[in-house]
Amino acid sequence: MALVNPDFAQEIAKHGNETALECFNCGTCAAICPLIYEHFPRRMIRYIQIGAKDRILENAQELWRCLHCGLCTQTCPRGADPGEVILGLKRYVVADWRRS
């Protein structure tokens, strides 16, 4: 069971992650991503939106498959900047590792 936290998007904003709520989950990012991997990065963005912090931390390794190539950001119809959202999540997870 995953706990949801509607304030999570605000919590990660300090890691430079301010556009995740713009996403309407159309999947363009997952379709163009060179990883072709299990709805990446859409699923991670959805986790932010519903505040599924535990799911993000459980699946944190996936974030480092991202090549930071920027194709998702280039093609996002909502300007949600998925590439920067993933980078912001990496920063959040690294900070979490360092704290623990």
Next chain:
Amino acid sequence: MYNPKDIIDLIADNVRKTKNPFGIPKPVINQWWKKANVPQKGDALLFTGLMYQFVPYIETSTSYLTRFEDTKWADYLKYGKYIPKLLSGLGLAVITPLKEKKKFNGILMDITNILNKSKVDFYYDPNLDDYSGVLLYDLGDQDGFVQHARYVAAKLKRNGIKKLITVDPHTTYALKTLFPKYTGESFEVHTYFELLNLTSKNGHKKIALHDPCFYGRYLELSDVPVNVLSSVDIECAPIRNSGLFTNCCGGPAESISPKLSKEVGERRIAELEKSDDPIVAMCPICLGNLRKAGADVEDLSTVLARQAE
């Protein structure tokens, strides 16, 4: 796939202690200028960011990472940070082939040659040429990146540096975009090919030019090398997915997952090879990774140096 935490901790520790991701002393890595015809005084500082110099060491270290990825030995990587830097760094330097070091040093010599031919007012000072820290940024180690970037920016400012000439897209992005944002220090930054003024009578040629993500999308500079190539009568074959929509070479994943890196690289090679023309790259990471994935690739500067009068 390796545990990203192990890779990040190792790289961050190396950068903190030795100012580069491999833990190799800078005088060992940065030797190209000793044999180059490079001015010691001038208007703009040539700032390589050490990226081309790193490629042979990346190739050596990723050959080991490839061997142990997804095996029980992969977990031992986390102990890497406990090995003294001088020992691990010099060890890596010794096992890295001299031929590869010469090849990548040669690219920097080609860049200085074409800058000289273009009568660009520049100089090089190895003491001021440092790694930008951009890998820490890409890996999400924000604190590590900012700390290192501040060190580099402060050193440049202290020495009165205002203009920089860069040679790779990652360092260019770091200095142009990230340094002003995270260190508060700004410089006038140009990539070397923005400054070239070359001519040629060596005949028409055609190449398949791979746009790196950072020149194509992040910095939107793809038109510039195409125009420079055109000025020396080299035509760029149309490549599926270029410019703003260029495809990644797979290089950024090479430390976390060499398998993934190779898979993405092979897909890009398939696109580039459709033209049947020689493949040319303009980023050390792309050059290294496309070669690892099986392509015969030359650097833009090598092609320009050969073709220019």
